[in-house]
Amino acid sequence: MIEQVKGTKNISGEDSLKFLYLKDLFHSNFSQNGYNYVQTPILEYKNLFNKSIGESSEIVTKQMYELIDKGGRELVLRPEGTASIVRYHSEFNKDTTNKYSYFGPMFRYENPQKNRYREFNQAGLEIIGLIDIFTDFQIINDSFNFIQKLIPGTQLKINTIGSIKDRENYIKVLHNYFLDNKSDLSPESLEKLDNNTLRILDSNNDIDSGVINNAPNISDYINTESKNNFDSLLKLLSSINIGYKIDNSLVRGLDYYNDLTFEFHTPDNIVIGGGGRYDNLSNILSLGNFKGVGVAFGLERIMDNINAPVSEKKCYLLGSNIENIVKYSKLLDDHNIHYCKPSRLSKENSQFKEANNLNVTYLINTNEDTIKNLLTKETMDFDIRVLNEN
């Protein structure tokens, strides 16, 4: 028996309905709001990510699906979407400002568990170019509306981590503070002390909670302009009744963020999406000098929190005489009526059962030229108008 590759998933059954529903909703919603759908390659050069996400981050050091192709290229299966969109923007739309949406699989080499797979799907938005606080606002506003429709009660958590410079200063202060309190930190946090200081703040180990609670607060190290921008953004959000919760420990896993960071949490406190501002990413990648802000959603996590839409299968074509059923089939095709039919000319009883399991409304019996409404249990002579009316 050949088993499935570890951490991959087949989207089937109810999940298929959810997935297709999400895909449709995402595309129609955001293309109508001016976001251009871009499908970038799943394969990218490794360099795109170890520069952008940050060489010290675990995504880069341990979690990339790497491969060397026959031409000796160092490739990876993309672990996230933003860097690819930034690359696309610099190649084809540099010096313009654009809105993008993307939707597709991402890959991270890590041990699977609940809400975490090696292959998973993300849907995201990016606005790249010359941008300002109104840009930040609309990314949050548009994605908030989208996710609220799907999962009411989703909470917005928001933070500002200041400029890159502020962050460097803050990390120094934080580093010194943690050094002084080294003895009270968990072993896991100690490992992060030198190369990933900020993420110690994210620790949910009880051992760390005391030290973290008394740690210097990032808001004291943020420049005035960033602070003012953040305050204006919060005011804008409040003015249209978007609720939020400020969370100073929200630093997110990717190095390229500055100022704005935010996440969406379900009522059960599952992170289903997040994003932020990345004014330096283009510089880090030597792709130019433009700013960006974006958001990404984890589709499997959303699927886990919504109900499957009802599938509408209306009609079943039953028959055991091949000439008859082919004739009806052609008639329905010509009228553009959707219908299900048996895979082969099986027992009539089996076809009845299948029709019932599919929850169709109408059963066309080609053996006797009748149509039956399975809801009302009425049988009548076949008449195509019955189907056209509905």
Add this chain to the structure above:
RNA sequence: GUGAUCGUAGCUCAGUUUGGUUAGAGCGCCUGGUUGUGGUCCAGGAGGUCGCGGGUUCAAAUCCCGUCGGUCACCCCA
């Protein structure tokens, strides 16, 4: 990368503790009949490298080792 736990028919599972005939059940599937209050019911049938590979034994689904995969947690993150 670490740890816990699981893997027997398409699905849900029994059998593993204490090794011993041709490995079972329910659901589903197929065939024939029945049924027009059409989905029921009756009879029969197909379907299993017991995840995979080694080992121990006269004998392994059962014991041992390894490995792959599922689930969950840590790490990390969507």
